[in-house]
Amino acid sequence: MPEVRIAYFSMEIALQSAMPTYSGGLGVLAGDMLRSAADLGLPMVAVTLVHRKGYFRQRLDAAGNQSEEDAAWQPEALLEAVEPQVGVAIEGRAVRIRAWRYTVKGIAGREVPVYLLDTAVAGNSVWDQALTDHLYGGDDHYRLCQEAILGIGGVRLLQALGMNAIRSYHMNEGHSALLALGLLEQRMQGRELTIAAAADVEAVRERCIFTTHTPVPAGHDQFPSALARQVLGDAAADALEATHCCANNVLNMTYLALRFSRYVNGVAMHHGELSQDMYPNYPVRAITNGVHAVTWVAPALAALYDRHIPEWRRDNQYLRYAIGIPLAEIAEAHRLAKAELLEPVRQATGAPLDPRVLTLGFARRAAGYKRADLVFSNLERLQWIARRAGPLQMIFAGKAHPQDEPGKDMIRRVFAAAEKLRGTIAVAYVPDYDLRWGGLITGGVDLWLNTPHRPYEASGTSGMKAALNGVPSLSVPDGWWYEGHFEGVTGWDIGHEELSEDPEAEADSLYDKLELLVLPMFYTRHDAYVELMRSTIALNASFFNTQRMLLQYALNAYFPDVPRGQFIPAAPAAP
Numbered sequence: 001m002p003e004v005r006i007a008y009f010s011m012e013i014a015l016q017s018a019m020p021t022y023s024g025g026l027g028v029l030a031g032d033m034l035r036s037a038a039d040l041g042l043p044m045v046a047v048t049l050v051h052r053k054g055y056f057r058q059r060l061d062a063a064g065n066q067s068e069e070d071a072a073w074q075p076e077a078l079l080e081a082v083e084p085q086v087g088v089a090i091e092g093r094a095v096r097i098r099a100w101r102y103t104v105k106g107i108a109g110r111e112v113p114v115y116l117l118d119t120a121v122a123g124n125s126v127w128d129q130a131l132t133d134h135l136y137g138g139d140d141h142y143r144l145c146q147e148a149i150l151g152i153g154g155v156r157l158l159q160a161l162g163m164n165a166i167r168s169y170h171m172n173e174g175h176s177a178l179l180a181l182g183l184l185e186q187r188m189q190g191r192e193l194t195i196a197a198a199a200d201v202e203a204v205r206e207r208c209i210f211t212t213h214t215p216v217p218a219g220h221d222q223f224p225s226a227l228a229r230q231v232l233g234d235a236a237a238d239a240l241e242a243t244h245c246c247a248n249n250v251l252n253m254t255y256l257a258l259r260f261s262r263y264v265n266g267v268a269m270h271h272g273e274l275s276q277d278m279y280p281n282y283p284v285r286a287i288t289n290g291v292h293a294v295t296w297v298a299p300a301l302a303a304l305y306d307r308h309i310p311e312w313r314r315d316n317q318y319l320r321y322a323i324g325i326p327l328a329e330i331a332e333a334h335r336l337a338k339a340e341l342l343e344p345v346r347q348a349t350g351a352p353l354d355p356r357v358l359t360l361g362f363a364r365r366a367a368g369y370k371r372a373d374l375v376f377s378n379l380e381r382l383q384w385i386a387r388r389a390g391p392l393q394m395i396f397a398g399k400a401h402p403q404d405e406p407g408k409d410m411i412r413r414v415f416a417a418a419e420k421l422r423g424t425i426a427v428a429y430v431p432d433y434d435l436r437w438g439g440l441i442t443g444g445v446d447l448w449l450n451t452p453h454r455p456y457e458a459s460g461t462s463g464m465k466a467a468l469n470g471v472p473s474l475s476v477p478d479g480w481w482y483e484g485h486f487e488g489v490t491g492w493d494i495g496h497e498e499l500s501e502d503p504e505a506e507a508d509s510l511y512d513k514l515e516l517l518v519l520p521m522f523y524t525r526h527d528a529y530v531e532l533m534r535s536t537i538a539l540n541a542s543f544f545n546t547q548r549m550l551l552q553y554a555l556n557a558y559f560p561d562v563p564r565g566q567f568i569p570a571a572p573a574a575p
Contacts, residue, residue, distance in 0.1 A: 003165035006044040006558050008034065009154055009176035011146070012055075012135055013048045013114060015102055017435045019078060020054030020071035021116065023135055023399070024365035025461055026213060028435070029546075030172055031104075032292035032461075034114065036546035038106030039294075039314075042554065045163065047154035047176075049146060050075050050100060050116040053133040058399045058432045064415025068402050070134075075100045075118065082115065086156040089233055090145050095128045096121040097153045107294065107313055115161075117153055136401065144223050144231050147175050147253065155182030168558045170209045171261070174221050174253035180204055180260035181236055193239035201243055201260070209557045210261035212254060212284075215274045215458045221253040258282045263557040267459040270482045274455055285556065288480060289459040290549040293319070293541065296465040298443030300336035304329055319468075319542035327530045330470055334446075334533065337469060341444025345395055351428035358392045358522045360474075361445030361466065363433060366400035366407045369456040373410055375449060376417035377507035383424045385511060390519035393426040394449075395441055397433035442466045447518060450475035451494065451510070453503075457481075467540035470533035474513060476506065484544060490536045492517060 012027030054071025079100035229237035266272035272286025400407030418427035442465035457479035472491035
């Protein structure tokens, strides 16, 4: 068996619904990437935190007020304990770290091990034992301690497990950037980090890859230098300063990752361009995100693909041949997927949903920039459209971070709009959005709505999941939609480039497309609508998948100097 060559670090990874180790798109992307790695047999291992109390469980009252409670789970019941333990010095204390192993299995039985780090170890203080409890919980102090455990602790764990042939350490966002210190520590072999030479830094750089997901500077993790010194100790803090990773008395995790990475990429073509503008001193490429096709295709659509293009599971590019599937069969498969969605939504929300009515879906993290409420900008016009052009109904879902008051306000505005539209347009807001709901909603709606404030959408993957099921998008041009949009073929654009600072004009464009194009096609030329669904599968599902994405990472980042036929060996057995 070949040795592990790629180590993938991510603060969150969505592995299964019973394990609340993710908050949204970043974690879901990580999980999809590992599933494709197992499918392809890439020699990869992943590292994350166990998050014993999860992200949170969302409760919504009748007015849309969000409350949160711990999403506690038992790793002991689902995971395999791993020896040995490792330690990380935090504020001068030796914090012990154990690990749990989860095995991601591919379609041909190949495997990728995932190690979930856990500080709930006897001998650690009560506070230290809680450091791996909450995903994105606590203050800067708590977060920096977590990032030290992930980055430095993760490197030490892999070394303790005997994984000494790792060629590439892949940082999924800057949360794991402290792994650079762990690798520098290995390189120095007990010598002071502060005496590391340029050759030592370069040796670490040659092993690191960094994917940035945030298109604006304010979204990157930053910690006061004094806090970094307090948490990491003088030697580590001095090394960070000596390698120019602290500027203006701030440790910026993105700059740390940039400084120590030989390959840096954004997550869509446009995002790569934006990131290059933000970081002109570093070459930034682009590898557009994708989703794991087998995971996100609804059962009825999967059965359809199995009949007509059985190679699609092994090679997602075969979805291009969906262009030859009869329209009637696509329509019937979608009808079944829609039925699978509407009944659970009715049970969860009480919304009076009708399977004959055009159903819009919007299921995303409830952050202000995603603007879930843009569609409700003019309720009178929306009602007029529903009466004159054809009825419509909407399904929403998404959690706001517990400290994100604007995100919580947005949920309340959706609820308020739903109440005002009662009797004309049914609006459901599904509570506690998770992997299960994500699959049902992206598989069963008729139209995917995406209305981010530009340029805050780095990529976005929810519309990609919808496309796998033949669901076209109605979207603001941002993120992946720059590449996936073909007007009237894979969906419709909202607004124009010059309208990015004019929400009213964007809302008008949204209403115009619904009234003049989408609803008339759905109700009076339904075969044309199904034909558009078919072209969405053929054009977008065949490209926006993690199989293509991971092959691009292998070619360009992991093994740029290895002939293409040699970088997909059988996956290693988990140690």
